[in-house]
Amino acid sequence: MTRDCACWHCGEPLPANPPHATLSGVAHAVCCNGCRAAAEWIGELGLADYYRLRSEVASRVPDPVLVARNAAVYARPALSRHLVRELGDGRSEALILVEGVRCAACCWLIERAIGSMSGVASVEVNAHARRARIVWRPDLANLPQIIEALARIGYRALPLDVDAIDDSRRRESRAAMKRLIIAGFGAMQAMMVASVLYFGVVDETTRNLFRWLGLMVATPVVFYAARPFFAGAARALTTRTVGVDVPVALAIALIYAGSAIEFARDGEVYFESVSMFVFFLLVGRYLEMRARHRTGDSSDALARLAPAFADRYEGGGHLSRIGALELRPGDRVFIAEGNGVPADGVLESASCRVDEALLSGESRPVVKRRGDALITGSIVVDGTATMHVERTGANTVLAGILALTNRAATQRPRLAQAGERAAAGFVAGVLLLAAATALVWGFVDPQRAFTATIAVLVVSCPCAFALAVPAALTRTLGVLARRGVLVVHPNAIEGLANATCVMFDKTGTLTEPRLALERIDMLRPADRAGALAQAGALANGSSHPVSRAIAAAANHLTLPEVAQFRTDVGNGLTGVVGGRRCRLGRPDFALSDAVQAAQLEDAVVLADDDGAIAAFHLLEQLRPGARAAIDALREQGLEIAIVSGDAQPRVAAIAARLAVTQWRARMRPADKFDDLAQRRARGERVIAVGDGVNDAPVLAGADVAVAIGAGADLAQAASDIVLASVHLGALADARALACETMVVLRQNQRFALAYNFTVIPLAAFGLIAPWVAALGMSASSLVVVINALRIGRRAEEVAGRVPTPAPVKVTA
Amino acid sequence: MNALLLLIPLSVLLLVGAGVAFFWAVDHGQFDDMETPAFQPLLDSTVEPAARAPGEGSA
Numbered sequence: 001m002t003r004d005c006a007c008w009h010c011g012e013p014l015p016a017n018p019p020h021a022t023l024s025g026v027a028h029a030v031c032c033n034g035c036r037a038a039a040e041w042i043g044e045l046g047l048a049d050y051y052r053l054r055s056e057v058a059s060r061v062p063d064p065v066l067v068a069r070n071a072a073v074y075a076r077p078a079l080s081r082h083l084v085r086e087l088g089d090g091r092s093e094a095l096i097l098v099e100g101v102r103c104a105a106c107c108w109l110i111e112r113a114i115g116s117m118s119g120v121a122s123v124e125v126n127a128h129a130r131r132a133r134i135v136w137r138p139d140l141a142n143l144p145q146i147i148e149a150l151a152r153i154g155y156r157a158l159p160l161d162v163d164a165i166d167d168s169r170r171r172e173s174r175a176a177m178k179r180l181i182i183a184g185f186g187a188m189q190a191m192m193v194a195s196v197l198y199f200g201v202v203d204e205t206t207r208n209l210f211r212w213l214g215l216m217v218a219t220p221v222v223f224y225a226a227r228p229f230f231a232g233a234a235r236a237l238t239t240r241t242v243g244v245d246v247p248v249a250l251a252i253a254l255i256y257a258g259s260a261i262e263f264a265r266d267g268e269v270y271f272e273s274v275s276m277f278v279f280f281l282l283v284g285r286y287l288e289m290r291a292r293h294r295t296g297d298s299s300d301a302l303a304r305l306a307p308a309f310a311d312r313y314e315g316g317g318h319l320s321r322i323g324a325l326e327l328r329p330g331d332r333v334f335i336a337e338g339n340g341v342p343a344d345g346v347l348e349s350a351s352c353r354v355d356e357a358l359l360s361g362e363s364r365p366v367v368k369r370r371g372d373a374l375i376t377g378s379i380v381v382d383g384t385a386t387m388h389v390e391r392t393g394a395n396t397v398l399a400g401i402l403a404l405t406n407r408a409a410t411q412r413p414r415l416a417q418a419g420e421r422a423a424a425g426f427v428a429g430v431l432l433l434a435a436a437t438a439l440v441w442g443f444v445d446p447q448r449a450f451t452a453t454i455a456v457l458v459v460s461c462p463c464a465f466a467l468a469v470p471a472a473l474t475r476t477l478g479v480l481a482r483r484g485v486l487v488v489h490p491n492a493i494e495g496l497a498n499a500t501c502v503m504f505d506k507t508g509t510l511t512e513p514r515l516a517l518e519r520i521d522m523l524r525p526a527d528r529a530g531a532l533a534q535a536g537a538l539a540n541g542s543s544h545p546v547s548r549a550i551a552a553a554a555n556h557l558t559l560p561e562v563a564q565f566r567t568d569v570g571n572g573l574t575g576v577v578g579g580r581r582c583r584l585g586r587p588d589f590a591l592s593d594a595v596q597a598a599q600l601e602d603a604v605v606l607a608d609d610d611g612a613i614a615a616f617h618l619l620e621q622l623r624p625g626a627r628a629a630i631d632a633l634r635e636q637g638l639e640i641a642i643v644s645g646d647a648q649p650r651v652a653a654i655a656a657r658l659a660v661t662q663w664r665a666r667m668r669p670a671d672k673f674d675d676l677a678q679r680r681a682r683g684e685r686v687i688a689v690g691d692g693v694n695d696a697p698v699l700a701g702a703d704v705a706v707a708i709g710a711g712a713d714l715a716q717a718a719s720d721i722v723l724a725s726v727h728l729g730a731l732a733d734a735r736a737l738a739c740e741t742m743v744v745l746r747q748n749q750r751f752a753l754a755y756n757f758t759v760i761p762l763a764a765f766g767l768i769a770p771w772v773a774a775l776g777m778s779a780s781s782l783v784v785v786i787n788a789l790r791i792g793r794r795a796e797e798v799a800g801r802v803p804t805p806a807p808v809k810v811t812a
Numbered sequence: 813m814n815a816l817l818l819l820i821p822l823s824v825l826l827l828v829g830a831g832v833a834f835f836w837a838v839d840h841g842q843f844d845d846m847e848t849p850a851f852q853p854l855l856d857s858t859v860e861p862a863a864r865a866p867g868e869g870s871a
Contacts, residue, residue, distance in 0.1 A: 126845045174838050181834055185827060209820060216824065 007031035008051075009039045009154065023048050038154040042109065045116065050109045067151035070321070071144040073309055074159065079323035083159040084143060091121055093135045094143060099156040101130045106155075113153050117141060131160070158308055176289055179225040180282050186221035187272070187279035190214055194272035215263055218271035222256045226278045228285070251427055251457065252278060254434075258454040267451055273777065280781070306376050306398060307340035313386075327392050335385040341374045344391040344398075352383035353544065365544065382544055382567050401669055401696060426753070430457065430760070437764045448766055455763040468748035471788035476741040479792030485723055485734045492720035495704035496738035498685050502633055503676065503698070505690035506644035506654055509708055510728075511620040515545050517553040518619035521603070523612035531614040533557040535606045538573045538584045541565045546604055547573070549618055550584075572604075580608045587615075602649070620654065625729040630658050632732035636739075639684070643672050645694055672698045689731065706731060737792055744791050748784045755780045 007014060008021060008028035018029040021039035030036045042050055074080055085093045101107065107125040110132060115123045119140025125132045134146060143159065150157040193214045197207065229252060232245030252274055259269040311319045313332040324342040327333065332348065335341060341354070353365040356378040365381045368374060374387055376396040393399065434456045441449035477487050487493065504510050522528060536554020539547035541562065565575040572585010583590040583606070587597035590605040591612055597605075603615040630640055642663035644651045651665040664675065676698050679686050688695070688702035699705035699719050707719035723730055759776055762768050768776075837843065 124841065124845070170844060173844070177838050177843050178835060182831065185831065189827065206816065209817070213820065213824065217827075 007035055009035040023051075035154070038152060041152055042113070045113055047109055047112050054106065068148055070309055071147040071151070073321050073323055074143045074147060076323065076326075078326050080143060082161055082323075082325055087135065090137065090139075091135050092138050092143075093133065094146075095160045096132045096134060096147075096150075097158040097160050098125065098130055098132050098150065099158065100154060101125065109153060110150065110155065114146060114149055117146070117149055120146070132157075173289065176282075176286050179228070180279075180286050183221050183225035183275065183279040183282045186217045186225065187275040189217040190221070190272035190275040193217065197269075211263060211269055214269055214271035215260065218256065218259070218275050221275045221278050222252060225282060226252050229278075229281070248281065248427060250431060254431075255454065255457050258450070258457070262450065262454065265450075268454070270454060270457075276777075306396075307342045310342035311335070325393075327389055329389055329392060331389040333387050333389060335380050335387060337380055337382055337384055339380055341376055341378050341380065341385075341387065343387075343389045344376050344396045345374055345387040345389040347372050347374055347385055348388050349384065349386040352385040353381050354385075355379045355381045355545075382542060401694070426756075430756075433760060433764065440764075441766075452764060452766045455766065455768060456760055468752050468784050469745060471785045472741050472745045472748060472791060475788045475791045476737060479737060480734055483730055483733060484727070485721060485730050487721050489720040492704045493738045493741055495685065495720070496687065496735050497742040499638060499687045499704060499735070501639040501641065501679060501684045502687045502689060503641050503643050503679070503702070504630075504660075505688075505695045505698075506642055506651055507620075507646050508691040509623075509689055509695075510626050510642065510654060510658065511622055514552075514621070515549040515618045516621045517549050518617045521615040521617065523605075523614055524610075526613055528614070529557060531606055533559055534577050534582060535584050535604075535614070535616065537562045537577055538565070538575050538582060538606075541575070542567055542573055546618060547584075550604065550616055582606065582608045582613075620650065622654070622657065623728055625727050627658055629728035629730075629732045630660065632729070633735065636732070636735055638687075638735075643667050643675055643698075645669075645672075669694045669697050673701055676701055689728075741791050744787060748787055751783060751787070752780065 007018070007030045009030050014029055014031055018031060019036045020027040021030045021036040021043075022028075023039060023043035028039065030039060042048060074083065083094055087093050098110065101110070110125045111123045114120055114132075114134065117136075119137045121135045121137065123132060123134050136142075136146065147157045147159070193210050196210050197214070226249075229245050229249045233249035236246050255270055255274045255277070259271055259274065263269050307324055309321055310324045310327050310331075311334040312322050312327065313334065314320050319334055327343050331343075333342060333345075335352075347368050347370055349370065351367060351369045354368050354374065355365045356375065368385075374385065376398040434453050437456050438449050438453040441452050473493055476493055480487055507513070520528060520532060522531065532550075532554045535550050536557060537559040539550040539554070540559065541547075560578045562575040562577050564581075565573070567573055568585070568589065571589035572583060574581065574583045576582070585604065587600040587603065587605045588594065590607040591597045591600075593611070596612060600612075600615050603617050605615050606613045634640055640658075640660050640662065642651060642655050642658075642660050644663070644665055645667050646665060648665040651663055655661070655663040667675065672695070676686060676688065680703075685703045687704045687706060688698045689706040689708070690696075690699050691708035695707075699707060704721065705719040706721045706723060708723055721734065755776070759768065
């Protein structure tokens with residue numbers, strides 16, 4: 001994108017006569033007055049550095065008048081009660097979902113700009129969660145002012161429910177951080193103490209002192225840091241299953257208890273082994289949790305999809321703007337063009353056209369007539385609507401899809417977590433061996449039974465085994481993250497490697513959300529550019545995707561004036577262009593000749609009173625690299641299927657272009673889920689790739705779910721893998737890397753097994769000195785980690801061609 | 813060896829102190845966002861004082 005043709009603030013294409021924003025005396029072309037106001041205000045605050053520091057362009061600035069009207073709604077007590085929390089000391093706090101946060105510079109800008117408002121006490125912005133926590137004095141500032149200020153610098157703000165303030169993620173990540181550090185401190189100190197015991201003991205007093213120290217540092221590690229393992233084991237036992245946590249918890253407990261008893265009997269202690277073991281395991285879990293927290297959660301997704309406001313008809317017939325939370329069944333609401341539907345209901349006005357793309361996968365807006373159902377979160381693209389509200393909140397279709405998603409996620413087949421399960425099996429085996437050792441020594445020499453048993457446990461201390469999997473996975477996760485593939489659930493790596501089939505959604509996944517003009521057929525001898533300019537002039541007046549595609553194609557032309565412009569919902573546009581009455585739209589609308597109209601069927605026709613001028617053929621655009629990605633996946637031996645909610649001909653066309661033979665159209669979310677279930681029943685392991693809310697159930701139920709980063713947050717929340725770039729080729733690379741990971745992982749496991757089979761018999765016969773055991777343990781762990789670092793090395797060298805990830809767009 | 817008997821408990825005390833300080837930091841949100849604050853020291857000096865709006869600034 002070059003600076004000359006794009007808005008200085010938001011990077012969108014410039015109109016013919018762009019306004020200019022003046023910063024520090026330099027004029028920059030911007031796309032609209034909103035962006036100009038934002039840029040100049042940022043300059044006035046002395047924050048122009050933002051433009052130098054940002055790594056992504058900002059989002060287009062919303063219309064300030066509209067924002068002010070919306071922000072005022074937040075002053076309503078009925079709404080603010082849900083959104084603002086009173087802190088004890090006379091201050092108020094709100095958690096705000098800020099849309100349009102793209103990079104760290106955005107956070108900086110928001111903290112500066114909002115922090116400098118009088119009455120605002122503190123602002124914290126988290127770029128990943130896109131959440132801002134703002135504390136202010138209610139006597140000096142209020143929520144509407146803050147929201148308006150955010151809008152002035154170009155960020156749409158959505159206050160979240162107060163319940164979200166004490167979110168579980170923050171609690172979880174803080175607890176995990178504390179545990180990790182305690183285990184880290186403990187392991188470090190215990191290792192230091194142990195090395196003195198092994199190599200540097202001088203006299204009895206020193207030895208006793210250091211043994212005491214070992215006990216002191218290991219105790220909090222076992223009783224505090226290792227608690228998740230014990231809790232997990234307890235949970236598994238109450239449900240009568242044996243998870244991974246059971247043997248791990250048992251090993252920790254046995255080594256610690258054994259060492260404590262030996263401590264009392266003046267024997268060998270292994271506090272450092274148990275501390276290191278806990279620390280390594282926690283590192284793996286912490287990394288996994290961080291990856292999981294990077295994607296949005298489903299409550300945020302709902303907040304973004306459903307509009308925050310509604311215009312309700314009051315008793316006297318006038319409209320009042322209220323929060324969507326306040327709506328009740330039976331209310332009548334008005335929805336302006338371009339706005340979202342705030343609740344489920346029935347259309348009362350004559351007709352309008354609604355974009356349900358995110359909810360149903362339908363790529364083009366559908367026409368709704370009086371009595372048709374409207375669903376929450378869909379957008380009225382042309383015309384206005386009056387709706388009778390029937391269902392709100394948790395009863396809406398949108399909330400239903402969310403519930404289906406959550407259910408599918410809990411029913412998700414536990415992937416064969418080969419790594420963890422093998423480690424668990426191994427630990428169980430070692431425990432049996434240790435028991436056997438204890439038994440045999442009990443007959444031979446009861447004195448040595450205990451020492452030998454503990455030695456078996458320590459020397460086999462499943463460190464290498466426990467690390468074999470997380471080390472490889474962590475490395476893979478890192479390599480993939482650099483390529484714009486975010487792995488949320490590390491199990492997905494194994495799923496990717498084992499998959500047999502990929503199910504793609506069409507709209508928004510394989511294709512761009514926008515349409516593009518494919519070709520213009522002239523229907524009578526006329527100037528092609530002139531026809532396009534005429535059509536572009538008409539199309540400029542409408543926000544329909546077809547109009548936008550034509551307007552975009554005509555962007556470089558000088559457009560004639562349009563008079564008497566009119567939108568005929570569901571049909572097309574009319575207006576007087578250059579003195580002639582023109583129509584642009586469906587063939588049967590634009591043309592009086594029904595025979596000609598039938599021939600043109602799927603095209604958009606420009607006509608005047610003399611008949612047809614030109615036919616515009618629109619095409620969904622494939623995402624860059626879609627074809628290459630599908631070919632690459634097919635080459636890797638995967639079956640490819642397209643399952644879409646869109647109409648048959650459009651799905652067929654895309655399938656043909658991608659040479660995909662298995663495709664199904666008109667699939668509702670539940671149908672897609674059935675299709676998935678059938679495939680799974682046939683023994684296929686399925687990777688599902690999708691972007692929309694309608695894909696969420698399928699994603700949640702698939703063996704591996706891949707979401708497009710630019711898609712709906714709900715889809716991301718239901719996924720194992722999020723593609724930060726829209727470059728589908730990353731998926732094929734990720735699969736190749738996953739296969740490589742599985743190879744390294746198996747090598748690691750085999751090595752760990754071989755090592756342990758060599759040393760366990762020695763330990764069982766009481767032939768291994770404790771310091772040799774400790775050394776062996778560390779060395780074997782090191783070998784495993786170094787081996788894991790090989791993953792992706794080859795690919796990194798090839799990866800000079802890696803595309804830079806496109807900005808992750810926020811769905812509105 | 814007497815020095816050891818004094819110094820080692822002292823180091824343990826220090827360790828406990830570090831642990832307490834760390835817990836305080838975690839509870840006060842110092843580790844909630846590990847990426848954004850990295851930008852702030854780079855930027856602080858570049859804000860022109862004249863441009864600061866009235867008010868208490870970001871706390």
